[in-house]
Amino acid sequence: MKIRMEKSTVVFNAIGYIIITILALLCLLPFLLIVSGSFTSEMEIIAEGFKLIPKKFSLDAYEAAFSNPKQILDGYKVTVLVTLIGTLFGLFLTSMAGFVLSRKDFKYRDKLSFFIYFTTLFSGGLIPWYIMMVKYLDMKDSYLALLLPGLLSAWNIILMKNFMKSIPESITESAKIDGAGEFTIYLKLILPLSTPGLATIGLFMALGYWNEWFLANLFITSGDKYPLQFLLYKILASAAVLKTSVAGNLSPDFQAPAETLKMAAAVIATGPIIFLYPFVQRFFVKGLTIGAVKG
Amino acid sequence: MKSFLQEMNRNKVLFLMIAPTLLFFIVFSYIPMVGVYYAFTRFSFDGGLFGSEFIGMKNFEFLFNSGVLWNLTKNTVLYNIAFILISNILQLLCAIFLSELPGKLFRKTTQSIMFLPFFVSFVLVGAFVFNLFNSDNGVVNTMLSQLGLPTYDFYVHTAPWKYIIVFFHVWKGLGYGTVIYLAAIMSISDEYHEAAKIDGANIFQRVRHIIMPMLVPTFILLILLSLGGILKGQFDLFYQVIGNNGLLYNSTDIIDTYVYRSLAVNFDIGMGTAAGLYQSFFGFVLIITVNYIIRKVRSDYALF
Numbered sequence: 001m002k003i004r005m006e007k008s009t010v011v012f013n014a015i016g017y018i019i020i021t022i023l024a025l026l027c028l029l030p031f032l033l034i035v036s037g038s039f040t041s042e043m044e045i046i047a048e049g050f051k052l053i054p055k056k057f058s059l060d061a062y063e064a065a066f067s068n069p070k071q072i073l074d075g076y077k078v079t080v081l082v083t084l085i086g087t088l089f090g091l092f093l094t095s096m097a098g099f100v101l102s103r104k105d106f107k108y109r110d111k112l113s114f115f116i117y118f119t120t121l122f123s124g125g126l127i128p129w130y131i132m133m134v135k136y137l138d139m140k141d142s143y144l145a146l147l148l149p150g151l152l153s154a155w156n157i158i159l160m161k162n163f164m165k166s167i168p169e170s171i172t173e174s175a176k177i178d179g180a181g182e183f184t185i186y187l188k189l190i191l192p193l194s195t196p197g198l199a200t201i202g203l204f205m206a207l208g209y210w211n212e213w214f215l216a217n218l219f220i221t222s223g224d225k226y227p228l229q230f231l232l233y234k235i236l237a238s239a240a241v242l243k244t245s246v247a248g249n250l251s252p253d254f255q256a257p258a259e260t261l262k263m264a265a266a267v268i269a270t271g272p273i274i275f276l277y278p279f280v281q282r283f284f285v286k287g288l289t290i291g292a293v294k295g
Numbered sequence: 296m297k298s299f300l301q302e303m304n305r306n307k308v309l310f311l312m313i314a315p316t317l318l319f320f321i322v323f324s325y326i327p328m329v330g331v332y333y334a335f336t337r338f339s340f341d342g343g344l345f346g347s348e349f350i351g352m353k354n355f356e357f358l359f360n361s362g363v364l365w366n367l368t369k370n371t372v373l374y375n376i377a378f379i380l381i382s383n384i385l386q387l388l389c390a391i392f393l394s395e396l397p398g399k400l401f402r403k404t405t406q407s408i409m410f411l412p413f414f415v416s417f418v419l420v421g422a423f424v425f426n427l428f429n430s431d432n433g434v435v436n437t438m439l440s441q442l443g444l445p446t447y448d449f450y451v452h453t454a455p456w457k458y459i460i461v462f463f464h465v466w467k468g469l470g471y472g473t474v475i476y477l478a479a480i481m482s483i484s485d486e487y488h489e490a491a492k493i494d495g496a497n498i499f500q501r502v503r504h505i506i507m508p509m510l511v512p513t514f515i516l517l518i519l520l521s522l523g524g525i526l527k528g529q530f531d532l533f534y535q536v537i538g539n540n541g542l543l544y545n546s547t548d549i550i551d552t553y554v555y556r557s558l559a560v561n562f563d564i565g566m567g568t569a570a571g572l573y574q575s576f577f578g579f580v581l582i583i584t585v586n587y588i589i590r591k592v593r594s595d596y597a598l599f
Binding site for chain 2: 006008009012013015016017019020021023024026027028030031033034037045046048049050051052093094096097099100101103106107108112114115116117119121122123124125126127128129130131132135137148149151152154157181182183186207210211212213214218229230232233236237259262263266269270273274277278281284285
């Protein structure tokens with residue numbers, strides 16, 4: 001064991017620390033800018049623009065945002081409900097499909113796997129899908145339009161199938177000899193053994209639902225059905241000015257928050273993700289390594 | 296047919312369990328494939344699928360002759376190549392440093408920070424772009440004016456947006472890709488490093504002669520797989536960064552944004568479907584080709 005470091009190691013470490021630190025700072029910087037922007041007063045933004053460190057700490061934007069919280073609360077309600085229902089229901093369907101396709105004694109598993117996988121290779125494109133949704137399934141301005149498209153993904157099913165393949169076959173076989181039905185085997189035996197896979201895929205799905213804005217952009221027309229991210233998008237685009245009760249009592253030295261309100265909205269819409277991030281990060285790291293196992 | 300029915304009867308429950316999934320893909324993936332027929336029509340909403348006037352290849356001819364298709368393809372492909380190369384190289388670099396640098400706390404903290412952008416929505420990326428580049432009070436212009444330099448109106452110049460788009464793409468995927476490369480590095484047996492150290496190899500030599508050669512298959516595989524999707528554009532990124540700013544289309548319009556605009560802005564269903572079909576078809580050809588190549592080189596890594 002050598003205590004003294006070689007010169008090359010010192011050089012390597014120095015370069016490494018510098019590069020990694022710079023990249024990490026670049027990853028963090030936009031977040032800091034948004035947060036500090038949200039705590040700046042509107043006057044300062046108008047006079048001097050956004051900065052990393054505001055001269056004076058101000059809560060105006062948040063006060064304004066929560067003075068009439070209906071829009072934000074509606075957004076949270078839609079997003080939380082869609083995320084919960086979509087993730088639970090999606091996990092149920094994904095795990096059932098994974099279970100069936102992982103069964104070696106199921107004759108059509110290869111054909112059906114390919115039937116599902118093929119949808120990742122070729123698609124009709126956005127427009128035929130959109131017309132299907134609107135004209136034939138009547139999903140314009142329906143919550144189902146936010147829920148259904150994200151319910152299943154071919155990748156998740158393949159991931160689930162691979163995960164369940166690693167569970168010893170003998171478990172299914174012995175349960176069958178004991179007279180257990182297929183659904184019982186799935187529910188009582190395979191599902192509990194698949195919790196790591198379920199957790200990872202569930203988190204990916206939940207993240208997808210939480211960050212979803214495109215479906216709302218295509219299908220949702222009434223404002224009280226906007227999910228959080230789409231509400232944020234509208235606020236940023238200034239198409240929907242966040243309704244506040246501040247506008248009424250303007251004094252000459254008070255500027256109603258508009259720019260800072262956008263930043264506060266960004267913080268409010270992203271907050272839960274950042275808050276939960278430290279707890280869920282390791283599941284994603286694990287999930288990526290499961291995903292590396294090929295179909 | 297008889298054997299199928301027998302099988303169906305024998306495995307009733309299994310079929311029932313996968314039935315909702317199959318129905319989902321039939322409704323949301325396979326039936327819309329029929330809709331590529333719109334690409335050959337002058338679409339009318341009332342007419343629907345087969346009530347619209349059939350015009351053959353006219354939509355494709357227009358896209359091709361007007362140069363739109365060429366510009367879209369060029370943008371989509373070039374952006375993707377830039378994304379793939381820069382992302383993979385930086386991710387590889389980060390993974391090598393993170394696997395070798397001493398200091399567990401430093402490694403954990405920086406890795407967590409670099410993974411963070413993966414978790415946020417593209418709308419937030421749009422918020423970043425607004426905060427940084429808007430002409431009235433964006434951070435960049437604030438800094439410029441504090442330094443006494445003239446401010447720069449980002450929304451009328453096309454030049455910077457290429458770099459902004461590439462930056463945010465790399466930014467968002469850095470942590471994710473680093474984790475994948477890190478896993479590949481961790482799977483290299485310690486014996487190689489030990490043996491090399493005994494032989495007096497320094498760290499640069501170990502990176503050059505152990506880590507790099509061991510990672511080359513992963514690197515090439517990931518690049519190849521990404522090349523299979525080179526015609527697929529990242530709509531979220533382009534739309535949130537550029538939005539509907541027509542001034543910037545020439546250098547920032549990709550197939551996906553064009554298709555979206557055909558649907559939501561110009562209501563040109565036939566043309567949009569044609570561009571989408573072009574993308575799907577050649578994307579399909581591309582991925583089959585890539586898979587064929589992988590199958591030849593490393594058959595265990597083939598997709599199917």
